[in-house]
Amino acid sequence: MTDRYAVVGNPIGHSKSPAIHTAFAAQTGEDILYTALLLPLDGFEHQARLFFEHGGGCGLNITVPFKEDAYRLADDYTDRAKRAGAVNTLKKRPDGSLLGDNTDGAGLVLDLKRHSVPLANRRILLLGAGGAARGVLQPLLEEMPAELVIANRTQSKAEQLAADFSDLGAIRASTFADLSGPFDLIINGTSASLGGDLPPLADTLVAANTVTYDMMYGAQPTVFNAWTSALGAAQTIDGLGMLVGQAAESFYVWRGKRPDVANVITMLKQDRR
Ligand code: ATR
Numbered sequence: 107m108t109d110r111y112a113v114v115g116n117p118i119g120h121s122k123s124p125a126i127h128t129a130f131a132a133q134t135g136e137d138i139l140y141t142a143l144l145l146p147l148d149g150f151e152h153q154a155r156l157f158f159e160h161g162g163g164c165g166l167n168i169t170v171p172f173k174e175d176a177y178r179l180a181d182d183y184t185d186r187a188k189r190a191g192a193v194n195t196l197k198k199r200p201d202g203s204l205l206g207d208n209t210d211g212a213g214l215v216l217d218l219k220r221h222s223v224p225l226a227n228r229r230i231l232l233l234g235a236g237g238a239a240r241g242v243l244q245p246l247l248e249e250m251p252a253e254l255v256i257a258n259r260t261q262s263k264a265e266q267l268a269a270d271f272s273d274l275g276a277i278r279a280s281t282f283a284d285l286s287g288p289f290d291l292i293i294n295g296t297s298a299s300l301g302g303d304l305p306p307l308a309d310t311l312v313a314a315n316t317v318t319y320d321m322m323y324g325a326q327p328t329v330f331n332a333w334t335s336a337l338g339a340a341q342t343i344d345g346l347g348m349l350v351g352q353a354a355e356s357f358y359v360w361r362g363k364r365p366d367v368a369n370v371i372t373m374l375k376q377d378r379r
Contacts, residue, residue, distance in 0.1 A: 110162040111140040111360065114154070115169035118144045122374060123167055126353045129373060130365035138164075138361070150175040158198050165360040166196040167353070173208075173237060180206025189271070190241040195356040207359050210238070211245030213352030214293075214321070220351075220367065221343055223291060223317050225249035231285065232256045233305055234295035235263035238321055242295065243267065247275035255280050255289075259296075259305065282306050288313030292334065294320045299329040312337040321345040326378075347371055 113123040119142075127140040145153050150172045157163035168176040173192035177183075180193055181203040187193050193206035218225060230251045232239055235258035247254060254277045258264035264279035271277050287310050298305055299322055312318070318334040323345040327335060331342035350367045358364050 107162045108137055108139045109164045110157075111138055111165045111167070112143045112157065112163065113140075113167040113169060114143045114145050114150070114172060116145055116147055116171065118142045118169070121169070122349065123169075123353060125374070125377075126350055126370055127357060129370045130354065130357045133365050133369070134357075134361070134363045136361050136363065145172065147171070151179055154179055154196070158196075158202075158204065164198050165356070167356055168194050168196065177206060180204050182206065184208070186211060186244045189244045190237075192237055192241055194241075194352065195359055197359055205359075207356070208241055209352040209355035209359065210348070211242035212355040213348045213350070214242045214319070215245045215249060216351035216354065216367070217343070217347035218291075218319065220347060221317075221341065223319075223341070223343075225251055225291070227252045228290035229288075230254045231287075231289040231292045231311065232295055233293065233307075234258055234297075235260070235267050235279075236295070236297070238297075239295035240267060240270075242293075242321075243271045243277070244274060246293075247271060247277060250275065252276065253278070255285065257282050257285055257305070285311060287311035288316055290316065292316060292318045294318070294322065294328075294330040297322075299325075302329060304330060304333055309337055312339050314338055315340050317341045317343070319343045319345075319348075321348060323349065346374060350374065 121142045131138045176193035184207045187206045187208040190208040195207040197205045256264040257280045268277050268279040316339045318339050320328040320330045335342050354367050
């Protein structure tokens with residue numbers, strides 16, 4: 107039977123993951139079937155077990171709102187998943203046990219490198235302290251920035267994150283008001299723009315050499331990148347490449363092959379025109 111993979115979420119209708127993984131499989135000659143499955147909100151564990159035990163399932167990608175459920179289901183973890191406290195990739199191992207991984211941060215770092223954005227010795231600002239922010243901290247800190255500042259509307263959550271990752275590098279929390287810029291790189295990991303909002307940030311955070319990265323994608327440009335662009339940011343990048351990057355990392359975890367992301371990003375950009 108063809109090895110089966112799927113992305114599960116709720117909602118899931120607009121997921122690009124089937125197109126991405128199908129393109130990776132064609133590129134690398136891997137014989138897999140990858141689909142999108144809408145799961146009921148209380149149905150993750152049951153459906154995931156069915157998929158792995160009776161549906162020929164070899165791996166799952168997990169999206170909102172099931173990443174913590176997937177964490178609970180896994181038998182074992184990669185270090186980055188343990189740090190993230192969330193799993194976006196499950197892999198069935200030969201003994202039937204499930205390895206939980208989190209490839210979101212690796213996808214972000216892969217995309218930043220693809221855009222030639224330097225990270226070592228740079229000042230990085232991460233906006234947000236929810237699941238999206240937590241998921242990318244370990245891979246970002248492994249790039250050895252001079253400083254990584256986390257700012258969040260709810261200050262206590264930023265402080266918690268800074269404390270949880272302080273053994274990995276120079277990380278600290280700040281309120282939005284106390285931030286003093288400019289930063290070399292500003293990453294938006296808040297969901298503020300879903301409601302059309304921006305975090306309350308001073309214009310002085312953005313200078314002519316600042317790169318901004320919005321983990322969101324969709325609107326062209328995103329609300330956040332439109333703001334930084336108007337302030338004269340050197341480069342603004344949205345999260346489409348991160349999406350493809352995390353998929354490429356999951357594909358590697360499952361199949362041991364690293365697909366080329368550039369062609370697939372181009373394909374998705376053409377689709378959204
Ligand atoms: P996700 O999984 O996308 O990270 P989340 O865990 O709900 O979702 O986190 C959402 C993040 O966006 C949080 O950092 C949240 O700030 P709070 O921790 O203060 O709630 C941030 N956020 C959402 N709406 C916002 C807004 N209008 N302004 C600023 N920050 C916002």
